[in-house]
Amino acid sequence: xxxxxxxxxxxxxxxRQLGGVCGGIARYLGVDPVAVRVGYAILSFFSGGLGILAYxxxxxxxxxx
Numbered sequence: 001x002x003x004x005x006x007x008x009x010x011x012x013x014x015x016r017q018l019g020g021v022c023g024g025i026a027r028y029l030g031v032d033p034v035a036v037r038v039g040y041a042i043l044s045f046f047s048g049g050l051g052i053l054a055y056x057x058x059x060x061x062x063x064x065x
Contacts, residue, residue, distance in 0.1 A: 010065040019059040 012023030015033050022040055026033035044051025 009062060011059070011062045013065055019055070020064065021055055021058045021062060024062060024065070 007028055009028045010024050011020035012027055012033075013020060015023030015027070017023075017037070022036045023033045026036040029036070040051055040055070044055075
């Protein structure tokens with residue numbers, strides 16, 4: 001019996017600006033990476049910088065593809 005196919009959340013090697021987190025999330029969700037980056041910027045602005053901390057945590061926890 002084969003294992004079921006599932007998507008894995010991984011940092012992107014090819015679509016990265018800094019750590020590849022937004023590119024990996026975009027690939028996982030099947031959306032444009034620019035939309036994820038804009039959403040991240042808005043989240044970071046309105047959360048008082050918690051988005052930056054979240055990005056750093058994801059950078060450390062998400063494996064690279």
